Amino acid sequence: MKLFKVMCVMALVFAVSAIAYAETQSVKVSGDITVRGLARNNYDLNADDASAANTGSQSTNMATSLMSTTEIQIDADLTDNVAGTVRLVNQRVWGAGDNASAGDETGIVANPFTDQFTAAAIAPGTGASFDILLDLAYIELKEFLYSPLTLKIGRQDIWFGKGFIIGTNMQNPQAALYAPEYTAITSFDAIRATLDYDPWTIDAIFAKADENYRRADDDINLFGVNVGYVFDDYNAEMEGYWFFKQDRFTGTLGAAGMGLISSINGNCDNDVHTFGLRGSFDPLEDWTVALEGAYQGGHYLGAQSQVEERTRSAFAIDAIAECRYFQDNFAWKPVLSAEYIFYSGEENMGNVTADAAGEYQGWDPMFRGKTDTAIREWQNVYYGTDEAAAPSFTNQHQIIIKGVVEPTDSLTAELAYAHFWLAEPWATVTTAVNQNTEKSIGSEVDLNLTWDYTEDVQFGLLTGMFFPGAYFGSGQDDTATDVVGTVTLNF
Numbered sequence: 001m002k003l004f005k006v007m008c009v010m011a012l013v014f015a016v017s018a019i020a021y022a023e024t025q026s027v028k029v030s031g032d033i034t035v036r037g038l039a040r041n042n043y044d045l046n047a048d049d050a051s052a053a054n055t056g057s058q059s060t061n062m063a064t065s066l067m068s069t070t071e072i073q074i075d076a077d078l079t080d081n082v083a084g085t086v087r088l089v090n091q092r093v094w095g096a097g098d099n100a101s102a103g104d105e106t107g108i109v110a111n112p113f114t115d116q117f118t119a120a121a122i123a124p125g126t127g128a129s130f131d132i133l134l135d136l137a138y139i140e141l142k143e144f145l146y147s148p149l150t151l152k153i154g155r156q157d158i159w160f161g162k163g164f165i166i167g168t169n170m171q172n173p174q175a176a177l178y179a180p181e182y183t184a185i186t187s188f189d190a191i192r193a194t195l196d197y198d199p200w201t202i203d204a205i206f207a208k209a210d211e212n213y214r215r216a217d218d219d220i221n222l223f224g225v226n227v228g229y230v231f232d233d234y235n236a237e238m239e240g241y242w243f244f245k246q247d248r249f250t251g252t253l254g255a256a257g258m259g260l261i262s263s264i265n266g267n268c269d270n271d272v273h274t275f276g277l278r279g280s281f282d283p284l285e286d287w288t289v290a291l292e293g294a295y296q297g298g299h300y301l302g303a304q305s306q307v308e309e310r311t312r313s314a315f316a317i318d319a320i321a322e323c324r325y326f327q328d329n330f331a332w333k334p335v336l337s338a339e340y341i342f343y344s345g346e347e348n349m350g351n352v353t354a355d356a357a358g359e360y361q362g363w364d365p366m367f368r369g370k371t372d373t374a375i376r377e378w379q380n381v382y383y384g385t386d387e388a389a390a391p392s393f394t395n396q397h398q399i400i401i402k403g404v405v406e407p408t409d410s411l412t413a414e415l416a417y418a419h420f421w422l423a424e425p426w427a428t429v430t431t432a433v434n435q436n437t438e439k440s441i442g443s444e445v446d447l448n449l450t451w452d453y454t455e456d457v458q459f460g461l462l463t464g465m466f467f468p469g470a471y472f473g474s475g476q477d478d479t480a481t482d483v484v485g486t487v488t489l490n491f
Contacts, residue, residue, distance in 0.1 A: 024077075024078055025078060027074065028074070029074055030075070030491060032488060032489060033069070033488070034069045034070075034486060035067070035068050035487050036067050037065075038063075038066070038067070038179055039062065039064045040062070040482050041062045042061050043063070043375070043383045044384060044476070045478050046476050066095075067094065067177060067178070067179065067182065069090070069091045071088070071135070072087065073086070074087075083142070084140065085137070086136060087134075087137075088134060089132075089133045089184050090132055090133065091182075091184055091185070092129035092177075093129060096176075135185050136157070137155045138154030138156040139153045148197055150194045152190075152192040152193075157186065158188050158207065159369055162292065162318070164276075164292050164318050164368060165243055165276060165294060166226075166243055166368075168369040169186055169187060171183060171186070179382075181371075186369070188209070190206060192205045199232075200229055201227070201228040202225070202226075202227050203224075205222065205225075206223055209221065209367070219246075220248075221245075222367065223246065224241065224242060227241070234282050235282040235288075236280065237279065237280055238279040239278045239279070240276070241276050242273070244273050244274075245366055245367075246271055272312065273297045273298045273312075274294050274296050274364075275296075275297075278291070278293075287323055287325070288324075290319070293316070296316075296363065298312045299312060300362070310357065310359065310360040311358075311359050312360050313361055314343075314361050314362060314364065316344065317341065319341075320338070323336045334403060334404065334405045335404045336402070339372075341397070341400075342423065343365075343393065343396050344361050344394075344395070345395020345422065346394075346424060347361075348426070363393070363395070368393070372398070373446055374446050374464035375444055376392050376466055378392065390471075395423045395426060396423060397423055398419065398420045400416055400418045401418075402415070402416040410452040410453070412450045413450075414446075414448040415446070416444075416446045417443065420442060421439045421471075422439040422471065438471045442468045443469070444465065444466045444467070445464070446462065446463070446465075449461045458490075459485075460484075461485050462484040463482070464482040466480040466481075
């Protein structure tokens with residue numbers, strides 16, 4: 001009798017397992033391991049630091065570290081057009097486990113693409129390097145209620161167009177990285193609905209960027225609609241979009257040196273409505289021209305002490321031309337490109353006072369994913385050059401000239417030259433920066449080598465040099481350098 005019961009239980013378990021297995025069409029496991037070695041010098045543009053910690057020794061300006069990023073992703077394809085994705089990540093600095101101490105290194109820590117940034121310790125906390133973090137966890141429902149509709153619910157990557165407005169939600173959990181721009185966690189907690197009416201595509205999103213406890217009036221939310229169309233000729237495409245970053249405050253807020261003040265009614269909005277168009281086409285077979293322009297409205301509150309909200313009125317432009325004419329005519333397959341980017345700025349931003357009024361014209365980078373340079377991109381975002389110096393994501397013109405060649409089938413070399421200058425004078429009370437006189441921020445040269453060792457293993461070497469312009473005064477006019485070696489395994 002006991003044997004019969006055991007057989008019945010085993011049969012039931014087998015039947016349930018068989019049903020569950022039948023409902024799973026396929027499960028794919030993938031991932032990657034990336035190891036980076038970094039050597040950086042003079043990121044504060046000062047080779048003669050005279051602080052108590054440095055005592056003028058130039059050797060302390062050189063920062064070296066090793067870091068690893070490990071990702072495991074599981075994609076499950078189920079019946080009835082249902083799928084799910086989970087990705088786990090560990091990112092850590094080598095040797096920065098239990099013997100790491102807070103305050104080992106100082107820089108700018110915050111979400112890089114917000115109005116607020118402040119200097120603070122960025123060393124890994126005890127044990128944080130060994131945390132397993134959740135990067136992706138979403139459900140995908142294809143043909144949901146209506147055949148062209150796909151619904152994604154949960155933690156997911158969101159990238160539109162070239163990533164000029166929406167691309168990454170960069171996070172550095174537990175401040176685990178010395179070089180937080182290399183974080184692998186860029187996902188959003190979001191709901192995304194996609195209608196595919198080929199050649200039309202319509203996307204609508206809602207994302208919770210920041211949950212401040214359980215109040216309803218102090219979160220940062222992202223809403224948006226993106227409409228795309230693919231043309232039959234000239235490899236042409238076009239997108240139009242509206243994205244709304246709803247940033248709400250209640251009461252008095254504070255950030256180092258920024259003293260935010262609530263409005264008279266106790267509610268403050270730092271909302272950003274971004275409207276834009278993007279398009280690209282090939283006027284000739286070997287040429288591509290792309291243009292994106294966006295306008296921002298809404299309210300501004302956040303970068304300096306303010307009593308009342310100010311009306312936003314800002315815009316940005318990204319124009320690119322790429323030439324592939326020589327790619328088929330030379331053995332090294334050269335590709336050349338030129339790009340111009342403009343972010344509108346607020347005049348004398350460094351001296352804005354609490355009673356400032358009128359339109360605010362500084363560009364808010366939203367959740368931009370597109371990055372263009374190795375060093376300037378992160379100045380006064382993650383790495384401080386001066387407490388009030390201009391950050392890289394607003395009030396700036398930039399030109400980038402780039403060339404790519406393939407000396408062998410497995411080796412690619414990319415050389416980029418970029419020049420930056422202010423759109424409006426950035427006044428400041430700090431004497432290290434020339435007040436109201438100079439707009440030249442500087443130039444940068446980046447060389448990126450990539451070697452495909454096998455189909456699964458790739459080596460990389462990035463070298464960058466930033467040359468400060470006349471905007472930076474004495475004491476902050478030394479060249480910054482960056483060398484990053486990388487090896488990546490994909491499986």
